[in-house]
Amino acid sequence: MAEILNMVHELGEGLFGPLLWSLVWVVIKVVLLLAxxxxxxxxxxxxxRKVIGAMQVRPGPNRVGFFGVLxxxxxxxxxxxxxxxxxxxxxxxxxxxxxxxxxxxALLSWAVVPFSPELILxxxxxxxxxxxxxxxxxxxxxxxxxxxxxxxxxFLGSMRSVAQMVSYEVSMGFTLIxxxxxxxxxxxxxxxxxxxxxxxIIPLAPMFFIYFISVVAETNRxxxxxxxxxxxxxxxxxxxYSAMSSGxxxxxxxxxxxxxxxxxxxxxxxxxxxxxxxxxxxxxxIWLGLKAGFLMFVFLWIRATFPRYRYDQLMRLGWxxxxxxxLFWIFLTGLVLQLTRGIGGE
Amino acid sequence: xxxxxKSLLQSFALKELAQGMAVTLKHFFKPTITVQYPEERTPISxxxxxxxxxxxxxxxxxxxxxxxxxxxxxxxxAIDIEIDPRSTAEKRLTRVYDIDETKCIFCGxxxxxxxxxxxxLGPNFEFFGSVRSDLYFNKERLLANGERWSNELNxxxxxxxxxx
Numbered sequence: 468m469a470e471i472l473n474m475v476h477e478l479g480e481g482l483f484g485p486l487l488w489s490l491v492w493v494v495i496k497v498v499l500l501l502a503x504x505x506x507x508x509x510x511x512x513x514x515x516r517k518v519i520g521a522m523q524v525r526p527g528p529n530r531v532g533f534f535g536v537l538x539x540x541x542x543x544x545x546x547x548x549x550x551x552x553x554x555x556x557x558x559x560x561x562x563x564x565x566x567x568x569x570x571x572x573a574l575l576s577w578a579v580v581p582f583s584p585e586l587i588l589x590x591x592x593x594x595x596x597x598x599x600x601x602x603x604x605x606x607x608x609x610x611x612x613x614x615x616x617x618x619x620x621x622f623l624g625s626m627r628s629v630a631q632m633v634s635y636e637v638s639m640g641f642t643l644i645x646x647x648x649x650x651x652x653x654x655x656x657x658x659x660x661x662x663x664x665x666x667x668i669i670p671l672a673p674m675f676f677i678y679f680i681s682v683v684a685e686t687n688r689x690x691x692x693x694x695x696x697x698x699x700x701x702x703x704x705x706x707x708y709s710a711m712s713s714g715x716x717x718x719x720x721x722x723x724x725x726x727x728x729x730x731x732x733x734x735x736x737x738x739x740x741x742x743x744x745x746x747x748x749x750x751x752x753i754w755l756g757l758k759a760g761f762l763m764f765v766f767l768w769i770r771a772t773f774p775r776y777r778y779d780q781l782m783r784l785g786w787x788x789x790x791x792x793x794l795f796w797i798f799l800t801g802l803v804l805q806l807t808r809g810i811g812g813e
Numbered sequence: 814x815x816x817x818x819k820s821l822l823q824s825f826a827l828k829e830l831a832q833g834m835a836v837t838l839k840h841f842f843k844p845t846i847t848v849q850y851p852e853e854r855t856p857i858s859x860x861x862x863x864x865x866x867x868x869x870x871x872x873x874x875x876x877x878x879x880x881x882x883x884x885x886x887x888x889x890x891a892i893d894i895e896i897d898p899r900s901t902a903e904k905r906l907t908r909v910y911d912i913d914e915t916k917c918i919f920c921g922x923x924x925x926x927x928x929x930x931x932x933x934l935g936p937n938f939e940f941f942g943s944v945r946s947d948l949y950f951n952k953e954r955l956l957a958n959g960e961r962w963s964n965e966l967n968x969x970x971x972x973x974x975x976x977x
Contacts, residue, residue, distance in 0.1 A: 522837045525847045676827065772837045773830070 500588050504577055508721045509539040515767050522771040549710035554616060557707065561615035566708065566715035568608030573722035576601045580729055581656050583739050583751045594655040595647065598730060599640055602685075605723065606632045609704050612716070616707040624703025627693050631781060632685055638789035639681035642674040645800035646734050659738035666737035674796055675735040677789050679765070682727040684785065686720060688766060690773035691781055724766055725759070732758035859972040862921045862934040865912050865950060866958035866966060875956070876931035879907045883923035883932050891916035892923060910955060914940075914948040930970065935962045 479488040513528065513535060520527025528535035553559055579594040581587035591597060606629050613625020647653060649670070650661045658667075668675045684691035695703040705716045732738060736758045739751025746754075776784070823829070848855055868876050879896045891913045897906035923932045935958065942948040950958075959966065 518841070521845070522841045524840055524843050524845055526845045526849075768834060768837060768841075772833045 496588055500577055501574060504574065504722065504725065505718075507725050508718055509543070511721050511725060511763060512542065512717070513539050514763070515770070518764065518767040519771045522768070543714070546711045546714040551710040551712050552707075554618065554707050556617040558615040558617070561611050562707075563712065565608050565612035565615055566705075566712045566719070568611060569605050569719035570608075570715050570722065572601045572604040572608075573719050573726055576726050579655060580726070581659065581733070581738070582755060584656055584660070586752065587656065590654065590656055593653045595643055595653045595658070595734075598726075599636075599643070602723070602726070603632075603636060605719065608716075608719065612708070613704040616704075618707050620701045620706045621704050624695065624706065627778065628687055628704055631687070631691065631693065631785075634782060634785035635681045635684040635691075635789075638677060638785060638793050639685055641790070641793035641797060642671075642678040642681065643734060644793075644797050645671055645674055648797070648800050648804060655733055655738075659733055659740065662737040662740060666735065666740070668735045668737075671735065671796070671800070674793065675731070677793055678731060678735065679762070681785075681789060682731065683766065683769060684781065686723045686727060686766075688720075688724065689770040690775050692775060693778055693781060724763060728759045728762035728766065729755070731762050736762075857936055859969040860921075861936055861938075862919045862924075864935050864937040864940045864958060865914070865917070865923075865955055866933055866935045866962055867910065867952065867955040868931055868933060868959045868963070868966060869956070875906065876929045877907055877910065878929055878931070879905045880928060882926040882928065886922045886926040888920060888922065889916045889918045891918075907952065910952040912950045912955065914942075914950055915945055933959075933966055933970070936965050936969065937962060 476488075476492070479492060482488070483491055516538070517527040517535065528538045531537045531541045553562065576598045578588045579591055579597050581590065581594075609628045609632070610625050613621045613623075613628075616622070646658060646667055649667065650658045652658065652661075687693075687695065693703075695705075705713050708716060732755055737754075738758075739755045741747055741749060741751075741754050870876050879894060879900065881894050881896075884892045884894045893909060893911040893913075894907055895909035897908040900906050919934065921934050924934050927933075932955075937958075
């Protein structure tokens with residue numbers, strides 16, 4: 468592996484010169500990272516329709532290609548060739564910027580997601596903080612889309628969405644703090660490596676559930692999909708969007724789902740570590756994929772199961788239940804760590 | 814506040830959520846019940862009321878005797894019949910027999926009223942028109958339907974005969 472890498476480096480430096488090559492190499496790495504991510508984003512749409520179909524005792528899309536495997540491509544072609552309608556009273560530049568502002572942060576976060584101890588684009592030592600910071604930017608895309616559309620439904624949807632994302636981001640951030648306390652590091656590689664003895668889900672089970680429910684709300688997924696709330700708000704913040712501009716919102720939403728599933732697998736489910744050391748022969752990236760895939764499945768499973776929350780229930784759950792419980796658990800974790808090993812004095 | 818400890822514990826243990834998810838997971842593994850329509854079809858009753866047809870008798874003559882009972886009974890007034898002026902007392906014929914399928918409510922009264930089993934509602938429900946006039950059926954269209962579906966129509970009448 469290392470020899471092949473060296474060969475590629477030598478070849479590239481010969482072709483582009485050392486300075487230009489380092490830039491080209493970054494671009495190559497980004498493409499190699501984003502291609503599988505976008506592939507997953509495309510195919511989680513099909514998985515969603517298949518899984519929900521199966522739970523409703525029907526087959527889901529099965530006409531386009533064998534087992535419907537070409538359905539996402541057909542959808543993409545349709546979205547690209549349709550007309551993007553610009554509402555007359557919309558703020559044109561913001562209107563077109565907003566979908567990008569939701570999609571790009573969801574893709575940016577992948578820079579620090581490790582797939583194995585070596586396979587990581589940028590092993591920064593504040594990985595978790597970086598993800599929390601970048602994923603908060605997604606709220607801007609939504610509020611800008613609601614404002615720029617100049618439509619009451621879009622505006623109400625974006626107000627709801629932002630209030631919801633802000634509320635749940637707090638508890639989502641708090642659920643990660645016990646993990647950081649235990650690890651003593653913000654680097655995602657360290658967080659995973661620290662779970663060698665037991666996964667974080669064992670001491671922090673309630674935090675894992677709160678994390679998962681929070682990210683379901685954070686990604687505006689059912690049963691917390693009030694921003695879209697078809698019965699009352701048409702389609703919420705992307706009411707006025709059509710064709711690929713609304714497609715970009717969907718891509719952003721699904722990219723976020725994939726991202727938080729991987730983050731949950733890394734932080735709570737031991738990342739690339741196998742559940743039993745006997746199973747070491749299976750490469751870590753497959754374990755990570757299985758765990759993240761399971762979490763993505765749970766996303767779809769939840770959507771197939773629960774009805775939509777009422778807005779005041781949603782806010783009550785976020786502020787009156789998750790916030791105190793996660794704060795209490797931070798305190799508890801700190802206390803236990805203090806008693807067993809003393810904070811900072813490992 | 815009716816918050817007793819048991820229900821509090823249950824809601825924190827996500828008991829009812831787990832129950833709900835168990836139900837959907839159970840259905841996830843059930844075989845699908847979908848009928849893949851153009852390839853697979855659900856069975857239809859011999860009394861199914863689909864597209865209209867005018868039948869001919871064994872000699873190939875039109876069965877219709879222009880009695881206009883169907884026109885009279887039709888609640889949607891979708892049927893329009895004019896008698897052929899060349900008709901005799903022995904042989905009554907229609908000149909016009911139009912059914913407006915856009916008006917028809919497929920109640921089957923015309924079929925019930927017909928004394929000679931001429932107008933029937935067939936098994937075919939897969940007909941369409943891209944403009945309204947495609948659904949104004951004239952006599953040729955109805956007789957052609959009768960010929961196209963004659964085997965099915967005879968079988969349906971035979972299957973239902975013992976209940977008449």
